[in-house]
Amino acid sequence: MNYARFITATSAARKPSSIRVMTEILSNAPKSVISLATGAPNPSMFPFKTAVVTIENGKPIQFNEQMMKRALQYCQSAGIPELLSWLKQLQVKLHNPPTIHYAPSQGQMDMCVTCGSQEGLCKVFEMIVNPGDNILVNEPVYSGTIHALQPLGCNMINVSSDEHGIIPDSLRETLSRWEPEDSKDPEKNSPKFLYTVPNGNNPAGNSLTAERKREIYELARKYDFLIIEDDPYYFMQFNKPWAPTFLSMDVDGRVIRADSFSKVLSSGLRIGFITGPKPLIERIVLHIQVSTMQTSTFAQLLVSHLLYQWGEEGFLAHVDRVIDFYREQRDALLAAADKWLSGLAEWHVPTAGMFLWVKIKGIHDVRKLIEEKAFKKEIFMLPGCGFYLDSSAPCPYFRASFSSASPEQMDLAFQRLAQLIKESL
Numbered sequence: 001m002n003y004a005r006f007i008t009a010t011s012a013a014r015k016p017s018s019i020r021v022m023t024e025i026l027s028n029a030p031k032s033v034i035s036l037a038t039g040a041p042n043p044s045m046f047p048f049k050t051a052v053v054t055i056e057n058g059k060p061i062q063f064n065e066q067m068m069k070r071a072l073q074y075c076q077s078a079g080i081p082e083l084l085s086w087l088k089q090l091q092v093k094l095h096n097p098p099t100i101h102y103a104p105s106q107g108q109m110d111m112c113v114t115c116g117s118q119e120g121l122c123k124v125f126e127m128i129v130n131p132g133d134n135i136l137v138n139e140p141v142y143s144g145t146i147h148a149l150q151p152l153g154c155n156m157i158n159v160s161s162d163e164h165g166i167i168p169d170s171l172r173e174t175l176s177r178w179e180p181e182d183s184k185d186p187e188k189n190s191p192k193f194l195y196t197v198p199n200g201n202n203p204a205g206n207s208l209t210a211e212r213k214r215e216i217y218e219l220a221r222k223y224d225f226l227i228i229e230d231d232p233y234y235f236m237q238f239n240k241p242w243a244p245t246f247l248s249m250d251v252d253g254r255v256i257r258a259d260s261f262s263k264v265l266s267s268g269l270r271i272g273f274i275t276g277p278k279p280l281i282e283r284i285v286l287h288i289q290v291s292t293m294q295t296s297t298f299a300q301l302l303v304s305h306l307l308y309q310w311g312e313e314g315f316l317a318h319v320d321r322v323i324d325f326y327r328e329q330r331d332a333l334l335a336a337a338d339k340w341l342s343g344l345a346e347w348h349v350p351t352a353g354m355f356l357w358v359k360i361k362g363i364h365d366v367r368k369l370i371e372e373k374a375f376k377k378e379i380f381m382l383p384g385c386g387f388y389l390d391s392s393a394p395c396p397y398f399r400a401s402f403s404s405a406s407p408e409q410m411d412l413a414f415q416r417l418a419q420l421i422k423e424s425l
Contacts, residue, residue: 001107001253003279005183006192006226011127014286020293024076043069053302058314061305071298077288078281079113079273079295083304087111087273093312095248099277107253107277112285113295117232117258117272122148123287124228124256127280128192129154136174136194138166140357140387140397142202142230145195156389157191163348165208166196168215175223183224193226193256198246200233200353203387203399207351210243217249225254232260233353235319238327253277261303263354264322269299326354332407333400339411340418354403357384362425365394373420379413 004012022037029035051063051071063071078084088111092100102108114120129135131153137145138161149156160170175191182188194216198208208216220227229246247257256276265271274284288294307315330349333356337347347358360366370383384397402410 001277003277006128007283008127008130011283011287014283016286017289020077020289023074027076040074043073046072048072055306058309061302061309067301071301073297075294075297075300077294078285080297080300080304083113083300084111086304086307090312091275095245097247098251099253102253104278107279109275110278110281111273111275112281112288113300114272114274115270115292115295116262117230117260118144119292120272120274120284121145121230121258123284124274125149125152126287127283128226132189134189134191136171136191138196139389140203140384141389142197143386146389158389161206163206165198165201165206165212166216168212168219171216171219175219178223180222190223191225193228194220195228195230197230199231199237200350200355202353203355203384204357205350205353205355206348207237208243213243213246214249217246220254221252227255229255229257231257232263234259235264236323236326236354237352238323238330239351247275256280264319265303269303271295271299271303326403329402333402333410336411336414340414344418344421354401356400356402358398358400359396360398360421363396363421366396366398369420369424370398374417377416377420379416
């Protein structure tokens with residue numbers, strides 16, 4: 001892999017922060033060291049002294065005064081060592097990436113902790129995208145990704161998808177505009193990466209099959225582009241066995257994977273992690289050094305203590321409880337849809353995530369129906385137009401989340417919506 005061709009001039013120009021490097025050195029230094037180096041504030045001046053966090057079905061997590069001093073202090077930009085170590089073991093257990101034992105320059109698997117996966121993805125995009133670059137997406141696209149990419153001035157090329165995700169033949173047809181060797185010629189502007197949410201796609205709820213992933217990965221090898229595997233709903237897949245990930249297939253070191261604890265541990269703690277080839281992860285960490293500087297030490301320590309208390313088996317048991325809950329929520333929303341929207345709309349059963357993607361029949365553009373009429377009836381949903389590159393185009397879809405409402409509320413919401421649809425036809 002020639003990683004240099006994927007890195008923008010801005011990212012290539014980043015240098016290590018001497019202060020951040022010293023923070024890392026000091027974190028590994030013996031206690032006998034006398035440091036006059038960093039501007040870390042004196043923790044004796046922090047007003048928070050101890051903390052106890054009660055854990056469901058487990059021992060409380062206790063931060064004594066010494067641990068609290070660490071939790072409230074600066075830490076390494078890539079993440080605290082014990083959390084990174086636990087996460088690396090998890091990635092090996094779940095995905096067994098072929099790149100684990102590669103040389104660093106050849107794309108050895110590396111990781112960093114980020115303030116949720118969204119921060120990591122924004123830094124990935126900034127690292128790779130120049131104005132005018134061609135990149136591949138599949139509509140409908142997570143709106144946060146659209147808004148992160150559009151200001152960078154790239155050309156987003158849509159690849160068709162269905163209820164099983166990206167259609168490999170559509171990707172093959174899109175790529176036929178280029179020759180495989182064009183990736184070596186910057187003037188040809190062959191696509192730099194494919195961005196995809198492979199499980200429980202937000203908003204469409206579809207998931208890529210293993211067979212399609214293998215076809216897509218081979219096309220990535222042939223045309224030499226990266227795959228950005230944004231997988232926040234990986235731990236919310238309703239059917240087992242789970243399909244293998246792009247990371248598990250990555251013999252080249254061309255996959256950048258974004259994971260998140262937002263859906264299974266806490267969205268407010270802002271803990272995500274990026275896994276990918278070391279030369280690219282290093283660029284992301286350099287960006288972290290001069291932006292957020294680090295993910296909250298307190299949040300990292302809290303999550304780290306929980307994960308070590310649980311162990312991998314305990315964590316995956318918790319994941320199973322999460323899945324069971326959201327599967328029941330999904331089934332409740334599907335029951336409401338079958339009861340009230342049959343004949344008025346159509347949808348596919350989501351196999352992961354927390355969204356139902358619904359197409360209303362006979363209404364060319366549902367924006368007014370969802371944004372105005374439904375609002376007045378006190379039912380809030382998202383019109384589908386915001387998940388397309390051209391958000392002004394008419395769109396018959398809307399996104400309904402089954403994460404928070406009760407089954408009774410879902411039933412009432414779709415009953416009201418059905419009446420509005422009938423009135424609008």
